[in-house]
Amino acid sequence: MHHTIEVEHLxxxxxxxxxxxxxxxxxxxxxxxxALVGPNGAGKSTLMLHLNGILRGQGHVRVCGxxxxxxxxxxxxxxxxxVFQDPDDQLFSPTVFDDVAFGPLYQGLTExxxxxxxxxxxxxxxxxxxxxxxxxxxxxxxxxxxAIATVLSMQPEILALDEPTAGxxxxxxxxxxxxxxxxxxxxxxxxxxxxxxxxxxxxxxxMDDGRVVADGPTEAIxxxxxxxxxxxxxxx
Amino acid sequence: MHIHFLDPxxxxxxxxHRLDPRVKFALTLAxxxxxxxxxxxxxPVYILLFSIVLSVEILSELxxxxxxxxSTLALPFALAALPMLFTVKGLPLLTIGPLTVTQAGLExxxxxxxxSWISAQMAIVLASSTPFPDLLLAMRAFKIPxxxxxxxxxxxxxxxxxxxxxLRLMRARxxxxxxxxxSAARVGGSIAWRAxxxxxxxxxxxxxxxxxxxxxxxxxxxxGYDGEVRAFPLPHxxxxxxxxxxxxxGLLTLLVLGGFLFWG
Amino acid sequence: xxxxxxxxxxxxxxxMHIPDGFLSVAVSITFWVLSVIxxxxxxxxxxxxxxxxxxxxxGVLAACIFAxxxxxxxxxxxxxGHLLGAAIATILLGPWAAVLxxxxxxxxxxxxxxxxxxxxxxxxxFNMGIVGVAVSYFVYRTIQKLAGGQSWSVLVGGFAAGWxxxxxxxxxxxxxxxxxxxxxxxxxxxxxxxxxALIGAGEGLITVGALAFLYATRRDLFQARQARPVxxxxxxxxxxxxxxxxxxxxxxxxSHPDGLEWVAEQKGFLDVAHKPLFEIIPDYAFPGVSNGTLxxxxxxxxxxxxxxxxxxxVAYTRRNRQPVPTDH
Numbered sequence: 001m002h003h004t005i006e007v008e009h010l011x012x013x014x015x016x017x018x019x020x021x022x023x024x025x026x027x028x029x030x031x032x033x034x035a036l037v038g039p040n041g042a043g044k045s046t047l048m049l050h051l052n053g054i055l056r057g058q059g060h061v062r063v064c065g066x067x068x069x070x071x072x073x074x075x076x077x078x079x080x081x082x083v084f085q086d087p088d089d090q091l092f093s094p095t096v097f098d099d100v101a102f103g104p105l106y107q108g109l110t111e112x113x114x115x116x117x118x119x120x121x122x123x124x125x126x127x128x129x130x131x132x133x134x135x136x137x138x139x140x141x142x143x144x145x146x147a148i149a150t151v152l153s154m155q156p157e158i159l160a161l162d163e164p165t166a167g168x169x170x171x172x173x174x175x176x177x178x179x180x181x182x183x184x185x186x187x188x189x190x191x192x193x194x195x196x197x198x199x200x201x202x203x204x205x206x207m208d209d210g211r212v213v214a215d216g217p218t219e220a221i222x223x224x225x226x227x228x229x230x231x232x233x234x235x236x
Numbered sequence: 237m238h239i240h241f242l243d244p245x246x247x248x249x250x251x252x253h254r255l256d257p258r259v260k261f262a263l264t265l266a267x268x269x270x271x272x273x274x275x276x277x278x279x280p281v282y283i284l285l286f287s288i289v290l291s292v293e294i295l296s297e298l299x300x301x302x303x304x305x306x307s308t309l310a311l312p313f314a315l316a317a318l319p320m321l322f323t324v325k326g327l328p329l330l331t332i333g334p335l336t337v338t339q340a341g342l343e344x345x346x347x348x349x350x351x352s353w354i355s356a357q358m359a360i361v362l363a364s365s366t367p368f369p370d371l372l373l374a375m376r377a378f379k380i381p382x383x384x385x386x387x388x389x390x391x392x393x394x395x396x397x398x399x400x401x402x403l404r405l406m407r408a409r410x411x412x413x414x415x416x417x418x419s420a421a422r423v424g425g426s427i428a429w430r431a432x433x434x435x436x437x438x439x440x441x442x443x444x445x446x447x448x449x450x451x452x453x454x455x456x457x458x459x460g461y462d463g464e465v466r467a468f469p470l471p472h473x474x475x476x477x478x479x480x481x482x483x484x485x486g487l488l489t490l491l492v493l494g495g496f497l498f499w500g
Numbered sequence: 501x502x503x504x505x506x507x508x509x510x511x512x513x514x515x516m517h518i519p520d521g522f523l524s525v526a527v528s529i530t531f532w533v534l535s536v537i538x539x540x541x542x543x544x545x546x547x548x549x550x551x552x553x554x555x556x557x558x559g560v561l562a563a564c565i566f567a568x569x570x571x572x573x574x575x576x577x578x579x580x581g582h583l584l585g586a587a588i589a590t591i592l593l594g595p596w597a598a599v600l601x602x603x604x605x606x607x608x609x610x611x612x613x614x615x616x617x618x619x620x621x622x623x624x625x626f627n628m629g630i631v632g633v634a635v636s637y638f639v640y641r642t643i644q645k646l647a648g649g650q651s652w653s654v655l656v657g658g659f660a661a662g663w664x665x666x667x668x669x670x671x672x673x674x675x676x677x678x679x680x681x682x683x684x685x686x687x688x689x690x691x692x693x694x695x696x697a698l699i700g701a702g703e704g705l706i707t708v709g710a711l712a713f714l715y716a717t718r719r720d721l722f723q724a725r726q727a728r729p730v731x732x733x734x735x736x737x738x739x740x741x742x743x744x745x746x747x748x749x750x751x752x753x754x755s756h757p758d759g760l761e762w763v764a765e766q767k768g769f770l771d772v773a774h775k776p777l778f779e780i781i782p783d784y785a786f787p788g789v790s791n792g793t794l795x796x797x798x799x800x801x802x803x804x805x806x807x808x809x810x811x812x813x814v815a816y817t818r819r820n821r822q823p824v825p826t827d828h
Contacts, residue, residue, distance in 0.1 A: 015720075054454050074460060082458045088397055089451040092556070094369035094389045101468075106460030111468055134367065136396040154459065244612060268619050272525050309614060313519050316677060319687045348682060351521030356614050359520075363612045371611065381543050383555070387604050390559025391566065398560075398567035435709010438568050438583060442592070442710055443717060445564035452556040463552035 004029055005063055005080075005158060005188065010050060012057030020046040021057060022210040028158075028186060035197040035218065036190040038207035039232035044190040045085070047207070048160045051188075052080045064157055078107060081151030081185070085163040087143035091135040096122075096146055099135065103154035121153035122146075125179060141172030145179065158186045165193045194236040198222060206231055242399060244363045252296035252361065256477040257370035258377045263484040264362040268355045270488040274495040276347035281495040282354070288487075289357045296365050303364070307356040314352070320345050368392050373470065382465040394448070401444060405437045516584075516673055516696070517609060517624055520617025524680040531676065532622030535603075538630050542599040549596065561589060562601045566608070586632030586669070587640070587661040587707045592714075592721070595637045595735045602629035623676050627669045631742055635668045636661040638739025654715055655708050662707030663700040664743065670696035671746040678753060685753040693750060 005028040012021040020043045028034055036044050049055040053068045053076055061068040064079045084090050093099040100121050104114040122128045125145040135143065144164065151159065164180070165173045173193075180187070180200060189201055197204060197218055204221045206214035208231045214221055221227060222235055247253065252260070267288070274281045293300045326340025366374075372392075375385050453461075523531075546554055565585035585605070589598035606625050609615040616624045640661040647653030674692035678685035714721060 049454065052458050054457060077458055077460055080458075082455075084451065084455055086451070089448065090455045092390060092393055092452050092455065094372060094393060098369070102456075102461075103459040105466050105468075106462065114468075134369065135393060150459065265618060268520055268617070269525075272520065272528065272619050306614070313517075313522065316683050316688065316691075317522060319684055320682065323684050348521050352519045352617070353521075355520035355617055355619070359611070359614050359618055363614070368612070381540075383543055383547070384539075384600065384604065386555050387559045387562060387600060388608065390556060391562035391604050391608065394560050394563035395566050398563045402567040432705065432709045432712075435706045435711075436713045437709075438588075438706050439710035439713025439717075441564050441568050442561070442588065443714060445560045446557075446718070446721065449553065449556045449560040452560065453553045456556065457552075461552070463554075465555065 004065075005051060005186075006060070007047070007050070008060040008062075010047070010057050010059035010061060012046060012050065012055060020210055021050075024059075024207075024210070024212055026205060026212060026215070028188060030157075031184070031186055032203060033187045033201045034189070035201040035204040036188055036207065037192070037194070037197060037204060037231075037233060038213075041209075042207040042231075043210045044207055045162055048082060048162055048188070048190060051158075051160055052077045052082050054082075074107075078103075078154050079157050081148075081154060081156035081159045083147050083151055083159065083161040083164065085166060087140070087147040088135075090147040090150060091143055094134065095131070096127075096133045096135060096138075096149075097131040099146065100131075100149045100153045103150060107154065117153040117155070121149040124152050124183070125149045139172070140167050141169070141176065144168065144172075144176060148179070148183075152183075156185060158188065159183065160188045160190075162190045163192065164189060165191065165196055194222070194234060198236045206233070208232075242396060243368070244360075245367050246298060246364050247367075248297040248365070250295060250297040250365070252292060252365045255480065256473055257366050257374040258473060259477050259481045259484075260362055260366055261371070261374035261378065262481060263488075264358050266485055266488050267358050270492045271351050271355050273492050274351075276344055278495040278498065281491055282347075282350050284491055286350075286354050289354055289361070292361055293357065296361050298361065298364050303357055303360050306360050307353055309356075314345075314349055317345055317348050320348070376467070377470055382467065385467075386465045390452075397448075398441065398445065402437075402441055405440060409433065409437065516628065516670060517606070517616030518620045518673060518676070519614075520619050522617075522680065522682045523620050523623055523676060524682075525619075527676055527680045528619045528622060530622075531626045532619075535622045535625040535630065539599060539603050539625070542596040542603075545596040546600060549594065554597065558593065558597055558601050558604075561593065562604045565589060565601065566605050583706050584628060584632060584666055584669075584703055586628060586665045587636040587658065587703065588710055590633045590636040590665075591640055591658060591661065591707075591711065595633050598633045598636075599629050602633060605629075623673075627672045627676070631672050631746070632665040632669045634735060634739035635743045636665040636739070637735050638743060639664045641736055651715070654711055658707045658711040659704035662704035666696050666700035666703045667693065668743050668746050670700075671750045672742075675746065675750060675753060685750075689750045689753060 005026065007024055007026040010021055010024045011019070013019045024043070024047060026047075036047070038044055046055065050057060050061050050068070051063060053061075053073045056069075063076050066072045066076055066079070068076050091099050093102060097118060100118045101114050104117040109117065118131065119128070122131060125148050127142070127145055127149065130138075130142070130146065135146070138146065148159075148161075161180075165176060168176060177196060177200060180189075187201070189196070191197060202218055204214070204216065204218040205212060206221065206227070213231060214224075214227055225235070227233075228235055267285070271285055274285065290300065293303045321337050321341040322335045324338055324341035324344055326338035328336045329339050329342060330337040363371075369389075372385055372389055375388070376382070546558075565583070565588070568583045568585060586598065586602055589601045593601065603625050606616065606628050607621060610618055610621045610624065640657040643657035643660055644653050647656070670692040671689065674683070674688035675685070677683040677688045
C-alpha cells in the first residue's frame with residue numbers, strides 16, 4: 001500500500017470555469033520512474049498540484065496510502081517532493097541554506113537535525129559548497145539542482161518534477177539527467193524533453209485536453225507515430 | 237541579463253567584514269546618532285568622527301575613494317538647506333545681490349553638510365561589508381518583528397528578479413521608440429500617452445508580482461508552510477565581538493560628551 | 501548603448517528621502533516613535549486580516565514597487581517622473597499591508613542604497629509609508645463611495661490617490677525640515693509642494709495606467725479587494741485628518757515662518773481683510789523672493805487643491821446622473 005500514487009477519477013476546473021482535468025485515473029508503484037507528456041494545456045502541471053493538495057478537485061488522490069485532504073497535508077507534503085518549473089519560485093529564502101532548511105524546519109525538527117538534513121540534501125545534488133550562497137547569483141542549472149535539494153531535505157518518497165530540463169544548456173542538462181539517474185525516489189516527470197523520456201523513464205503517461213490518452217511502456221508509446229502525432233509529440 | 241549592480245555588497249577579507257553583523261549594525265547606528273548629537277560648531281569632534289569613519293573605510297578594504305564617491309549621492313538634498321546661508325542671523329560675510337551670507341549661516345550649513353556626509357559614509361560601509369542575509373540576522377537581533385524580517389527577505393530576493401523583468405519591459409519599449417528619419421512632427425507622444433504606456437508597464441509588473449506571489453506561496457505550502465514565520469535561534473555573540481561593541485560605544489559616548497561639554 | 505537608468509541604483513522621487521543631518525534629533529526621534537507605533541499596529545492588523553498568503557504577497561509587491569521605481573518617463577523640462585507606489589499598494593493590498601510594504605521599501609532604500617538616512621528613517625517611513633498610505637486610502641475610498649462603486653471610479657480614484665499621496669507626503673517632509681530649523685518653512689513648503697504637485701501628476705498617471713491594465717486583465721483581483729473595506733473608518737478618518745492638517749498647516753507655516761508668533765500676526769491678518777488676496781499674505785518672504793513670486797507658488801498649491809475639489813464634485817454629480825448597474 002505504501003510508496004504509491006493513486007489518482008481515481010480526478011476532475012478539476014479552474015475558477016473561471018475552464019476544465020483542466022477530466023476523470024483522470026493513474027497509479028504509480030514504488031520506485032517507478034514515469035514520464036508525463038502532452039501538449040501545453042493538457043493538464044500536466046495541474047495534475048501535479050493535486051498530488052500534494054495545493055489544488056483539490058473531485059475524485060480521490062492517495063499518496064503513500066494517505067488520502068490527500070485536510071489533516072493529512074503535512075504528511076502528504078513531506079512525502080511528495082514537488083519541484084516546480086521555475087526555480088526562482090522555489091528559491092525564495094535569502095540563502096541556499098535557508099531554502100534547503102525550510103522544509104525540515106517546518107517539519108518541526110531540531111536545529112541539529114535540520115543541519116544534518118541540509119547537508120545530506122546538498123550532498124545528494126553535489127552542491128555542498130553552496131550553502132552560504134545567495135540564490136540570485138546562481139545559474140539556472142545550479143538553481144534547478146538547489147531546487148531539488150530543497151525537497152530532498154524533507155526526505156520524500158516521491159519526486160514530482162515539472163519540466164526539469166527546460167531552459168538548461170546541453171551541459172547543464174546532461175549533468176541534471178545524471179543526477180536524476182542517481183536519485184532513488186519514485187519519480188513522476190512532466191516534460192517536453194522526449195530524449196529525457198527515452199533515456200531515463202521506462203513508463204510514459206500521455207495527457208491531452210485534461211484526459212489520460214495513453215499509459216504504457218515508453219518504448220511502445222514512442223514507436224507509435226499515430227499516437228505521437230495526434231497529441232503533438234515528436235519522436236526523439 | 238543579470239542586474240548585479242544593485243547589490244552593494246563586496247566581499248573582502250577585511251576585519252570589518254569579519255565583524256559580527258549585529259555589532260556592525262549597532263555601531264553604525266550609534267555612530268550616526270553620535271554625529272547627530274554633536275553640537276554644531278564642535279568642529280574638532282567632527283574631525284574626530286570623520287577620521288573614525290575614514291579609518292573604518294580603510295580597514296574595510298572597500299576603497300576610500302569608492303565610498304566617498306558613493307557618499308556624494310546625498311549631496312543634491314543639500315539644496316534644501318541652502319537658504320540657511322542667508323536666513324540665519326549673524327555676522328555678514330558676503331553679499332550676492334540681495335542676499336547676504338552670514339557667518340552663522342555658513343557654519344550651520346557646513347555643519348549639516350558635514351553631518352550628512354559623515355553619516356552616509358558609515359552607512360555605505362555597513363551595506364558594502366555585510367551580506368544582506370546577515371543584515372536580516374542583525375535586524376532580528378534588534379527585535380524587529382519576524383513578519384517584517386520575512387517580508388524584507390522576500391523583497392530582497394525578488395528585487396533582482398523584478399528588476400530584470402522591469403529592465404526587459406523598458407528595453408522592449410526602447411526598441412519600439414524609433415524616430416522617423418525625416419520628420420518635423422514631435423516625437424515621443426504626449427506626456428499623458430507616455431505616462432499611460434509607463435503605467436501599463438507598471439501594471440504588467442504588478443500583475444507578474446501577483447502571479448509570482450501565488451507560485452511562491454504554492455512552493456512554500458508544498459514544503460510545509462503554515463503561515464507562521466519560523467527561523468533558527470540566533471547564534472551566540474563571542475566575547476571578542478562583545479568587547480569590540482563595548483569599546484566602540486564607549487568611544488562614541490566620550491566624543492559626544494566631549495562635544496557637549498565644550499561646545500554645547 | 502543603453503541609456504543611463506540601467507547603470508545607477510534606482511533613484512527615488514527627488515528630495516523626498518531625507519538624509520541624515522537634515523533633521524534635528526528631537527524631530528527624528530519623535531517620528532521614529534510615531535512610525536514604530538503605527539507599523540507595530542499594522543503588523544497586528546495584517547496578521548488578523550490577511551491569510552497565509554500575506555508574506556509572499558507583500559514581499560513580492562515590495563520588490564515590484566522597488567523595481568518599478570526604475571520605470572520612468574521624461575516629463576517636459578528634462579526631469580523624469582518616478583513611482584512612489586503608496587497609492588497602488590494601498591488600493592491593491594489595503595492600508596495596513598501597504599504600510600508594511602512601503603516601510604520595507606523605504607527601509608531598504610535607506611539601509612542599502614543610502615537613499616535617506618538611518619536616523620531620519622523614522623520620518624521618511626512616516627511621510628511615505630504612513631502619510632502616503634493613509635491619504636491614498638482616504639481619497640480612494642471617498643471617490644469610490646461618491647461614485648457608488650462604478651468602474652470609472654477606480655481610475656479617477658487611482659489618479660487622485662496617487663497625486664495626493666505624493667503632494668501631502670511632500671508637505672509633511674517640508675514641515676519636518678522646517679521644524680528642525682534646516683529649511684525655513686516659507687521656502688521649503690512652496691518648493692517641496694510645488695515640485696511634488698508636478699511629480700504627483702506623474703504618480704497619478706502611472707497609478708491610473710497600472711490600475712487600468714489590471715482592471716482589464718485581472719478584474720477578479722479588484723472584486724476580491726473591494727469586497728472587504730480592510731482599512732475601516734479609523735484609517736479613513738486618519739487619512740482625512742492628516743491631509744487636512746498638512747494642507748492647511750503648510751501654507752500657514754510658510755507665510756508665518758516664525759512659528760509661535762503667528763497667533764499675534766493673525767490678529768493683524770484679519771484687520772487687513774479688505775485688501776486683495778495676495779497682499780494679505782504678509783511680507784515674511786525669503787529675501788529676494790518678491791511677494792509676487794511667493795503668491796504665485798501659493799496660488800499653484802491653491803489651484804491644485806481646487807482641481808482636486810472639482811474632481812470630487814464631478815464624481816458626486818455623475819453618480820446622481822446615471823443609474824448604477826454594478827458590473828462584473
